[in-house]
Amino acid sequence: MLIKLLYDGSFEGLLTCIFIIFEERLNDFSIERNGEATSDLFGNSQEVFTDAIKADRVWTGFKKNSTKNQQQQILKVFLSEIKGMENTLATYFIHSFKSKKGKGNDYSNPTILKISQVAKMVHREKHRMEAFVRFQHTIDDEYVAYVEPDFNVLPLISAHFKDRYADQKWLIYDVKRLYGIHYDLREVKLVTIDMLTKPQPKIHTNLLSSKEFKYQKLWNTYFEKVNIASRKNIKLHVQHIPLRYWKYLTEKTMIP
Amino acid sequence: MSFDRIEEKLSILADAAKYDVSCSSSGAKRTNATKGLGNATNSGICHSYTEDGRCVSLLKILLTNHCIFDCAYCVTRKSNDIKRAAFKIQEVVDLTINFYRRNYIEGLFLSSGIFKSADYTMERLVQVAKKLRLEENFNGYIHLKSIPGASDELMREAGLYADRLSVNIEIPTISGLKLLAPDKDHKDFIKPMLKVKNEIIQYNTERKIIKKTPRYAPAGQSTQMIIGATGESDRDIMYSASHYYKNYNMRRVYYSGYIPISTDNRLPSIGSEVPILRENRLYQTDWLLRFYGFNVSELLNEDHKNLELDIDPKLSWALRNLHLFPIDINKADKRLIARVPGIGMQSVNKIIQARRFRNLDWSHLKAIGIAFNRAQYFIICNSREFNRKEYTADHLKQLILLNSKSKYQKHFDQQLSLF
Numbered sequence: 001m002l003i004k005l006l007y008d009g010s011f012e013g014l015l016t017c018i019f020i021i022f023e024e025r026l027n028d029f030s031i032e033r034n035g036e037a038t039s040d041l042f043g044n045s046q047e048v049f050t051d052a053i054k055a056d057r058v059w060t061g062f063k064k065n066s067t068k069n070q071q072q073q074i075l076k077v078f079l080s081e082i083k084g085m086e087n088t089l090a091t092y093f094i095h096s097f098k099s100k101k102g103k104g105n106d107y108s109n110p111t112i113l114k115i116s117q118v119a120k121m122v123h124r125e126k127h128r129m130e131a132f133v134r135f136q137h138t139i140d141d142e143y144v145a146y147v148e149p150d151f152n153v154l155p156l157i158s159a160h161f162k163d164r165y166a167d168q169k170w171l172i173y174d175v176k177r178l179y180g181i182h183y184d185l186r187e188v189k190l191v192t193i194d195m196l197t198k199p200q201p202k203i204h205t206n207l208l209s210s211k212e213f214k215y216q217k218l219w220n221t222y223f224e225k226v227n228i229a230s231r232k233n234i235k236l237h238v239q240h241i242p243l244r245y246w247k248y249l250t251e252k253t254m255i256p
Numbered sequence: 257m258s259f260d261r262i263e264e265k266l267s268i269l270a271d272a273a274k275y276d277v278s279c280s281s282s283g284a285k286r287t288n289a290t291k292g293l294g295n296a297t298n299s300g301i302c303h304s305y306t307e308d309g310r311c312v313s314l315l316k317i318l319l320t321n322h323c324i325f326d327c328a329y330c331v332t333r334k335s336n337d338i339k340r341a342a343f344k345i346q347e348v349v350d351l352t353i354n355f356y357r358r359n360y361i362e363g364l365f366l367s368s369g370i371f372k373s374a375d376y377t378m379e380r381l382v383q384v385a386k387k388l389r390l391e392e393n394f395n396g397y398i399h400l401k402s403i404p405g406a407s408d409e410l411m412r413e414a415g416l417y418a419d420r421l422s423v424n425i426e427i428p429t430i431s432g433l434k435l436l437a438p439d440k441d442h443k444d445f446i447k448p449m450l451k452v453k454n455e456i457i458q459y460n461t462e463r464k465i466i467k468k469t470p471r472y473a474p475a476g477q478s479t480q481m482i483i484g485a486t487g488e489s490d491r492d493i494m495y496s497a498s499h500y501y502k503n504y505n506m507r508r509v510y511y512s513g514y515i516p517i518s519t520d521n522r523l524p525s526i527g528s529e530v531p532i533l534r535e536n537r538l539y540q541t542d543w544l545l546r547f548y549g550f551n552v553s554e555l556l557n558e559d560h561k562n563l564e565l566d567i568d569p570k571l572s573w574a575l576r577n578l579h580l581f582p583i584d585i586n587k588a589d590k591r592l593i594a595r596v597p598g599i600g601m602q603s604v605n606k607i608i609q610a611r612r613f614r615n616l617d618w619s620h621l622k623a624i625g626i627a628f629n630r631a632q633y634f635i636i637c638n639s640r641e642f643n644r645k646e647y648t649a650d651h652l653k654q655l656i657l658l659n660s661k662s663k664y665q666k667h668f669d670q671q672l673s674l675f
Binding site for chain 1: 302
């Protein structure tokens with residue numbers, strides 16, 4: 001009989017579900033996010049309360065059985081937030097605990113191939129965000145960027161920005177998921193901005209430092225001048241920078 | 257500073273620098289240990305892409321486009337009637353820092369026309385890098401051009417501040433260079449390359465003994481060749497490239513399809529098409545040499561002087577060596593699998609890992625993502641179905657072309673539309 005496990009959407013919550021699958025020897029299960037699940041007439045659903053100790057046991061066990069790269073893959077797949085990925089992840093964990101053939105990836109297994117493919121998608125988005133974040137300098141001497149990534153990649157890019165921009169305060173805000181990461185010259189913290197409406201992709205002009213638009217204009221001039229017109233290839237251009245990112249890219253917007 | 261004046265200079269000096277293809281920012285693991293600004297990630301980042309589809313990773317500019325040389329293939333040649341400009345050292349530093357802080361770029365790629373003398377020019381390039389590193393505490397990527405003829409002392413200093421140094425050969429053959437750049441001496445190009453190579457080796461040996469030895473040009477050196485300006489064959493180009501890879505420890509050789517910019521009758525006329533497809537085939541060959549274990553003489557030789565345009569160089573090689581195939585995916589050595597047309601290095605690695613668990617059949621291989629259309633004729637796997645027919649090379653080529661669609665289709669259609 002199909003048992004639905006409803007969890008709170010956290011990584012620990014998912015690991016707790018996997019613990020329960022093992023403990024209760026469930027064969028036929030489906031893990032869904034609490035609130036996103038479709039109502040179930042026959043009531044075979046069970047709410048799972050996140051348990052840090054159980055989650056830790058699953059993760060510690062998995063670590064023994066996997067490479068660093070595989071652990072990274074798991075985290076990336078979880079952050080993809082793709083519906084139904086929880087089940088693929090659970091199948092992956094079960095397979096990993098039962099497998100005796102060492103740590104390598106068996107790409108001929110559909111679950112493992114799927115995990116590696118989704119992890120690749122998320123990794124690509126992470127890399128794009130490292131590239132496409134465009135900071136704007138504000139009057140408070142902060143560098144602020146709004147982003148709208150396909151997947152929840154802020155946790156993955158935070159270390160990169162912390163290492164690179166160690167001597168400036170910065171904020172990267174995810175407009176879609178309504179939270180951001182802020183660096184105050186010491187550490188990176190998660191922040192939410194209380195706003196009733198969705199924030200605009202543009203920071204208000206009054207808040208920007210006096211030279212901000214001048215540098216944006218210089219950048220746009222540069223961007224235009226490095227192009228070689230006789231090699232024009234718009235298809236390739238859009239393949240590299242899909243249209244959905246344009247509104248956050250300085251070089252793709254008009255400077256007032 | 258006046259932003260309008262800077263903008264004008266930027267227009268002129270970015271426009272003049274754009275023919276330099278290199279924009280890579282990879283290979284230098286420079287950490288931001290000083291808690292200053294920037295680091296260089298090992299894999300590099302393309303922050304944007306121009307409308308021609310090329311990566312924008314560095315602020316790529318000339319310090320000046322005043323030049324005492326008159327090389328026919330170059331926009332900044334002395335005799336060309338264009339606007340000239342020159343940046344002050346501080347202006348380049350400010351632009352780099354401000355672009356970098358906004359996450360526009362990975363760093364600076366500074367080149368220059370040669371004014372007064374080689375040393376005078378090189379000294380200014382080094383000053384920019386030095387200022388960025390020492391005064392601005394900048395740890396991002398810096399690529400400097402080595403000016404042919406610059407002194408050893410300056411080249412040594414350059415490597416201590418820059419991540420990468422490069423000299424562009426531009427013309428792959430010595431005879432071509434004589435024709436198009438009569439005031440330049442081939443030896444002047446070689447000298448700084450040799451210097452950089454030797455410094456890198458020396459610093460690496462010293463670091464093995466004294467750990468604190470600074471890094472010298474950690475991202476190595478690169479060079480660039482113009483394709484299709486002097487009628488050289490693909491064989492000339494690739495033999496020359498492989499010479500530089502071997503003898504000067506080059507990290508990269510770039511191939512740049514010649515873009516007509518001059519009415520000089522020694523060169524293709526303005527309006528002739530940029531050889532983009534040929535450039536692509538050369539890059540494919542370059543990859544086969546660097547990552548797939550091919551030797552240049554297998555791909556290009558006395559009997560086979562130019563690459564085929566309609567098929568990729570690996571397929572072309574396989575068709576000339578049909579006696580080596582088919583190979584068994586489940587048993588063959590990694591190096592042999594890498595030689596199968598339609599199987600790239602990513603797939604090779606997946607196959608090697610996966611076959612430890614079970615014998616692979618066609619469905620596994622397709623799921624892993626090999627180009628089945630090409631690969632199927634060259635391999636056998638755990639399946640009774642495979643191509644048993646003995647095809648001739650020509651027949652096989654036709655069969656593969658019939659079932660594939662190239663993004664370069666329009667280049668071939670032009671030839672056919674005559675009929």
